[in-house]
Amino acid sequence: MIVTTTELFKLAYGKFAVGAYNINNMEQALGLFQGHLDAQAPFIIQISKGARKYAGVKMLEAIIRACDGEFPEAVYAVHLDHGDEQTCNECIDSGFYSSVMIDASHETFEENAAITRRVVEYARAKGVSVESEIGMLGGVEEHVSVDEKHAMLTDPDEAKAFVEQSGCDSLAVAIGTSHGAYKFSGNQSLHFDRIAEIQKRLPGFPLVMHGSSSVPKDEVEKINRYGGQLDPSARGVDESEFAKAIPLGVTKVNIDTDGRLVWMRVHREHFYNDPKNFDFRKPGAEYIKAYADFIVNKSKALLSAGTLPEVQAALGAAVQ
Ligand code: G3H
Ligand code: 13P
Ligand code: ZN
Numbered sequence: 499m500i501v502t503t504t505e506l507f508k509l510a511y512g513k514f515a516v517g518a519y520n521i522n523n524m525e526q527a528l529g530l531f532q533g534h535l536d537a538q539a540p541f542i543i544q545i546s547k548g549a550r551k552y553a554g555v556k557m558l559e560a561i562i563r564a565c566d567g568e569f570p571e572a573v574y575a576v577h578l579d580h581g582d583e584q585t586c587n588e589c590i591d592s593g594f595y596s597s598v599m600i601d602a603s604h605e606t607f608e609e610n611a612a613i614t615r616r617v618v619e620y621a622r623a624k625g626v627s628v629e630s631e632i633g634m635l636g637g638v639e640e641h642v643s644v645d646e647k648h649a650m651l652t653d654p655d656e657a658k659a660f661v662e663q664s665g666c667d668s669l670a671v672a673i674g675t676s677h678g679a680y681k682f683s684g685n686q687s688l689h690f691d692r693i694a695e696i697q698k699r700l701p702g703f704p705l706v707m708h709g710s711s712s713v714p715k716d717e718v719e720k721i722n723r724y725g726g727q728l729d730p731s732a733r734g735v736d737e738s739e740f741a742k743a744i745p746l747g748v749t750k751v752n753i754d755t756d757g758r759l760v761w762m763r764v765h766r767e768h769f770y771n772d773p774k775n776f777d778f779r780k781p782g783a784e785y786i787k788a789y790a791d792f793i794v795n796k797s798k799a800l801l802s803a804g805t806l807p808e809v810q811a812a813l814g815a816a817v818q
Contacts, residue, residue, distance in 0.1 A: 500566070501813055503575045503597040504627040504667050506540055507704040507749045509812055514801035515707075515744050517793070518542035520579060520754040522549045526761075527561045529786045531569040533793025539802040540809045541572075541793075542597070542750065544579040559594050573809050575627070579752070586617045590626050599670070603631040607656060614664035629750070632660050633672030635709050651692050658699035668704040668750060671696055673743075675709035675735055679718075679755050682733040688743055697747040704749035711755035712737050717763055724766035737799040744801060751800055757789060764788050 506516050521527050521543055534541045545558055553561075562576060577597040578589045589595035598621060602613040614630040621628045633652035652671040661669055673696075674689040675681060688707075696705060713734030721728055740751060768781035775781075797803040 499570075499573050499813070500576055500594075500596050501540075501573055502625065502627045503542060503577060503629065503704075503750065505813055506542070506573075506575055506809070507668060509805075509809055510540075510749050510802070511702060511704060511747070512745055514805055515740060515749055515751045516540060516542055516575075516802060517796055517800050518544050518577060518579075518706075518750050518752045519757060519793070520544045520546055520549060520752075521558070521561075522552050524561050525782050525786050526757060526789065527565050529789025530793060531565045531572050532786065533790035534574070534797065534806075535569055535571060536790060537794040537797035537803040538806040539797040539800075539804070540574060540806060541797075541802075542575045542577050544577050544752065544754070545595075546579045547581065547585055549579075550585075555592075559592075562594075571806070571810070573806065573813060577629070583613055583617060586628075587620060590617075590621050590624050593624070595626060597627040597629065599629040599631070600666075601631050601670075603634060603670075607632070607660065611660055611663040614660075614666050618665040618667075627667045628665075629668045629670060629706055630660070630664055630666040631670035631706075631708070632656060635670075635672050635676050651689055652696060654692070654695040654699045657696050661700060661703060668706050669700075670706040670708050673705075673707065675707055677709045677755070679711070679713050679732040679734070679759070680729060681709060681711075681713065681735065687736060688739050690742060690746065693743060693746040693748065700747070703747065705747045706750040706752065707743065707748050708752045710735050710740075710751045711753050711759075713755065713759065717756075717759045720763050721759065721766055724763070724770040726762060726766055737796075740799050741801060753796065756792065756796075760789050760792050761785055 575596045580601040586598040586600050589598050600617040602610040618628045634650050711734045713732050718728050764785040765781045
């Protein structure tokens, strides 16, 4: 059942974080649904502009609708990740997306708030939730590249003013994470003091953490053992930090890179061990299973595992 992120966040705030995962193809979608039913957790499917271009808007929608039929117990939101205003409006018009992210964080504060306000007004009429972003995450987004060293943490007073001016339903904040596999060079962690300051100004308001992949060391090692050439110093967010961020208002946690690493590890390992195979369904099936297992573990770290029955009861989903 597709629900809005706002509905999910009301149930999750302070207790668990809803995992938001990007999909581009059928295998990712199957692993995502299977994993969340195994974990008994609600979730958010994220679709980037790149994914819409790669698979096609209609194909992604068809894949998700087919999964919905196969996994009728699932409770999830369909969300546009890092959208511009035009793509947000297209997704709102489609009637399929229950949530959009307008990312105008590269604009000035005033311009970002004004663009977000327009999207919010358009989305409200159709019951779609809106996430926006202020502050600059390090790493690479679709349209902007910011050196990690110069990445700015979100200013708590600005966050409050931004929410008031824009009317957005959730806010992506820069609290030490960045996109991609190379987030940290040393022993950095999330900036909990900053998250706490933002929560003080915005009590009860859902905060979103982008760039939350953990980039597990053993995954990187395996990828390199089977022919990959990732920088072995690649590091991500320590999973144990999610539980500390959740009481501070972090309610949505975005993960894409880790899923790509699972894909790379499974396929490299498969073809290394079975170089003569040309049936792509064999590694495909291994990947779906590995991705589902990965989702189960991630749901435990996000404290969302086991919450599905209460979410179904609260949102009126049919229990199979
Ligand atoms: O933050 C961006 C996500 O990882 C999506 O990546 O734009 O390559 O689909 P993508
Ligand atoms: P990662 O690159 O850490 O997986 O972050 C993904 C993300 O923020 C998508 O919006
Ligand atoms: Zn992001």
